[in-house]
Ligand SMILES: Cc1ncc(C[n+]2csc(CCOP(=O)(O)OP(=O)(O)O)c2C)c(N)n1
């Protein structure tokens with residue numbers, strides 16, 4: 571048997587880097603009104619500032635355990651939130667703080683959960699990856715890669731069973747898209763025409779592994795082809811493109827036509843988690859995306875160009891958002907830890 575002289579991982583490492591280029595990709599965009607631009611800006615800023623603060627607090631030892639930041643990907647969840655209606659659910663993996671805030675969960679409760687305090691969403695016992703809100707229709711927060719995909723499909727099954735016309739938005743990553751349970755879910759979802767939108771957040775890496783190293787088909791919008799699930803690639807850095815694609819996909823599901831896949835081309839600026847030195851990519855690569863595609867900067871620039879806001883007004887919005895985040899971090903550092911008697915509550919045997 572012939573033996574390969576070099577390990578595949580050593581071959582053309584440069585070529586295996588993902589092409590971080592949105593140039594060829596033209597997504598249809600929804601024209602935003604002034605109100606919508608401001609709404610998108612406030613929501614994305616809230617996530618960005620919250621995550622920056624969480625990163626600082628982690629560095630200070632105030633947050634323990636796993637913590638995966640969403641910085642860079644804000645347009646995906648905010649665009650989908652703007653597209654959905656009350657009653658529609660969201661479920662995601664462990665990079666989940668942005669989804670919680672977009673769903674309207676309280677920043678104080680999320681931050682207090684990160685610091686392990688009693689007024690956190692899981693009473694300080696769940697941490698970053700395990701928060702839920704039935705009220706806001708947010709179903710977690712899942713640490714096992716792709717575990718949320720069959721659960722999201724099950725939520726959609728319940729929607730269909732109850733005939734309540736709600737749609738479940740199920741978010742997962744490019745790495746998760748290679749999990750077997752995703753395809754079992756796709757099969758059932760199309761077979762039973764379940765109201766689920768699979769939102770694949772392709773941020774080009776799964777931990778330190780670039781998509782070209784891990785994936786035979788890197789166009790994730792095609793991952794449903796053999797199940798007849800339609801898919802679209804979307805500029806996930808442009809909140810208007812996300813909203814337009816989200817509305818079409820949600821309408822398809824709500825009309826009883828079954829699932830769709832939206833591949834969001836996006837990027838995370840920070841490491842995979844707080845302990846990742848991110849040596850698998852260059853600083854230039856990150857800087858290029860930040861300067862050319864930042865989702866928040868795009869909205870700011872449109873507001874300025876259309877003279878819908880001045881630099882001063884934009885600064886005031888940022889200051890107001892920072893105040894909300896500071897209040898949340900104050901709360902999360904002063905709130906008490908859970909009582910030791912809580913150790914054995916909420917435990918399923
Ligand atoms: C079943 C399982 N395998 C491996 C891991 C370890 N793990 C955590 S995150 C991750 C990468 C997933 O990447 P992706 O789906 O692209 O999401 P991203 O982190 O980029 O948002 C891996 C392998 C895990 N948590 N669960």
Ligand SMILES: [Mg+2]
Pocket residue numbers: 743744745771772773774775776777
């Ligand atoms: Mg990824």
